[in-house]
Amino acid sequence: AESTPFTAVMPIPPVLAPARDSRCDRYDITMRTARVEIIPGLLSTVNTYNGLFPGPTIVAQRGRAVRIRQTNELSVLTGVHLHGGKVPAAHDGHPTDTIAPGASRVYDYPNNQSAAPLWYHDHAHMIEGDNVYSGLSGAYLVTDQQEQSLPLPHGRYDVPLQIRDARVLSDGTLYYTRAQDRPHVLVNGKERPRFEVAARRYRLRIFNTSVDRPFDLRFADGSEFVLIGTDGGLLSEPVRVQSLLLGAGERADVVVDFARYAVGGSVVLVNAAALATENADVMRFDVVCTASDSSKVPGKLAAVPPLPKATVERNFVLAQDWTRGALINGNVYDPNRVDVQTRLGTTEIWTITNADPAGPPPNFHLNHSFHTHLADFRVLDRNGKPPAPTELGCKDVVRIPPGDTVRIAMTWSGYTGRFVFHCHQLPHSEWGQMATIEVV
Ligand code: C2O
Missing domain, CATH: 2.60.40.420 (Cupredoxins -  blue copper proteins)
Incomplete structure (x- = not known):
């Protein structure tokens, strides 16, 4: 399908509210089909967690367990893996530990790990690509006191960008084919959206949730931004970069200062690894207002200890x-x-x-x-x-x-x-x- 870029507003997947008890945060998630507008004016049937494409965001506190009951109302086998999670084998979403249509399964996540941008996605044996492509993925952010003590942008200025490719046919069908035949780039489930920002710093958690396409992300004006973390959490020190090469499944935690643009200005995020035949645009940031900003990127972010000697x-x-x-x-x-x-x-x-x-x-x-x-x-x-x-x-x-x-x-x-x-x-x-x- 053809579409005009930057017409859809980029959604931010809602953070799920848990039921809390003294031992853990509990969630119930249902895998089901939903009709969603990936490209403006077209409805696509996708597989989802809780009807959302991508799924709802889960925020977990280090040291506090999360228990998720996943119910499969789809007609395919599923299985949920917490990518980047340090999880006992029985809860790791092993390929053969699947959930049959109509069944449910409880996953326990201890969250004994540092703040990091994890994600949850399907892992059912030999159909994980099909299932993730059809919509079964979502963000899972582990936070901890060390991260919260830093003056980084937070709250509405801390935004996940889940980037993937897709092929959407003119009848709206989300069609699974080879990467070179998937020309649509989606951010949080919308094709080439726009996102309204204030002229201040934002923290962007960038996930490459594509099943097999690497992205090389840059701002079209070549401007710098600051890398503060990768898959497993914060770096020891920030690094100024002009590009981010992210393979399938990788994440980058970055801080971008939109104060360098005047109100009314905009900047496009592009994929320098797009094929010559593809539109390289990923999304557009529109600077619509000013806002106060007391955030900073400190020179020391986290202690990343050296590994013991390998044996x-x-x-x-x-x-x-x-x-x-x-x-x-x-x-x-x-x-x-x-x-x-x-x-x-x-x-x-x-x-x-x-x-x-x-x-x-x-x-x-x-x-x-x-x-x-x-x-x-x-x-x-x-x-x-x-x-x-x-x-x-x-x-x-x-x-x-x-x-x-x-x-x-x-x-x-x-x-x-x-x-x-x-x-x-x-x-x-x-x-x-x-x-x-x-x-x-
Ligand atoms: Cu074994 Cu993200 O997966």
Whole structure:
């Protein structure tokens, strides 16, 4: 479908109010279909959490447990994973722990982890890409006292941007096809929306919720903004950047000062990784008023402690084989197989190589986006060179373009049991690019 950019107003998904008791915050979420306006004037049928596209935002306090009862009123199997959550294996949304149509399941999240922009999304075995594409994702923000003590923009000036691509047919159908055939860019469920801001600082939590498209986000006027955090939480120090390369599943926490624009001005966020045939616009910020601003970006944000010395090293090769599937070390995922075993508390270095050859655009399918459950990692180096600003701090997804070798380090702590790691280009994980680590 054709559309005129910047006509829809960008919605901010509502924060769900919990039922509180002395032990936890409780939520009931229903997965059901809904008719939503992705492109102005067209109705699309999508799969949702609570009828919202994307789902409602959950705000969790560090150290306070959250219990979510998920009820599946869809006609497909589902399963919910808290991406970036340190969660016991039984509540991690393992691919084969699915919720049948008509059934429900309770997920317990301890939230014993630092402030970070997590997200929840579907993970049902071999259909996670279809389910996430159809609408099953939402933001889950963990906050803590350390973060709240910082003078960062907060409240209405702290805004999630959940960015993904889509193909919407002229009858409104949300159609799942290859990334290069998905020309519509959605922010919080609307195609190329506009967002009215005051001339002051905003904190933007940017999520790449696309199933397999990397974004290279910049302001059209080339202006700088400040990166303050990545997947796993705040950086130790802010970094000034002009672009943000985010692979499928990655997040960036940024502060943008719209005071540099006059009231009545506007600035477009663009995707420099758009294909030559695509419109690169993502959304427009319209500066509509002034507002007082006592926020600041402090020079020290958080303590990101060094990891202990690694005692185990492993190598993983990611490759696609047109006859067998997308592989990790030559294997397709088998939920009954343990691929690697480690002891609780072990620090490891993983060397991950994308063995697929580079190719001319459209080449989104040649990228990989490596993700681990349970453990956050640090990027040690990429092709022997220091990591980019967006790869500093705690991470749970790292981009691996064709030919690249990335070394990461993590400590397998918190819980024992079986957890998966996989490519977060979900067509790849659906196609077998997933494996199991058992923590004993
Ligand atoms: Cu965001 Cu195993 O996934």
